[in-house]
Amino acid sequence: MAEEAPKYVVRVGDKEIEINEETLEIIREYLHRPMSLDELADKLDLESWEEAYEFIKKIPAWIIWTPPALWRYRTEWISRRKQ
Numbered sequence: 001m002a003e004e005a006p007k008y009v010v011r012v013g014d015k016e017i018e019i020n021e022e023t024l025e026i027i028r029e030y031l032h033r034p035m036s037l038d039e040l041a042d043k044l045d046l047e048s049w050e051e052a053y054e055f056i057k058k059i060p061a062w063i064i065w066t067p068p069a070l071w072r073y074r075t076e077w078i079s080r081r082k083q
Contacts, residue, residue, distance in 0.1 A: 006078055008063070012055045017044060019059070021068040030056075031064070 008019040017023065026043045029035060037049035037056075046052050056064075066074070 006075060010055055010058050012046065012051050012058065015046070015051075017046075017055060019063055019071075021072055024063075024066065024068040024071055027059070027064055028068070 009016040010019065011017075023044070026040070029043075030040050037052040040056075041047070041049050041052040044052065044055065046055065063071075
């Protein structure tokens with residue numbers, strides 16, 4: 001029986017934002033080009049820039065700087081290791 005890859009989430013208010021490749025692409029875009037917190041909030045479906053700010057504060061730095069392709073490899077590796 002294959003286990004599902006681990007799911008990482010960051011809680012912002014009453015919302016849970018799953019950390020996946022798509023989310024990491026948005027974070028990477030935020031880091032590497034001029035993007036306001038309002039725009040980040042829109043892309044992450046958050047209510048306001050304050051929630052986007054809370055999200056950036058809560059996400060661990062090692063996740064922020066992990067390339068999306070490496071994230072996919074890492075989560076697959078962890079799920080294989082659990083088997």
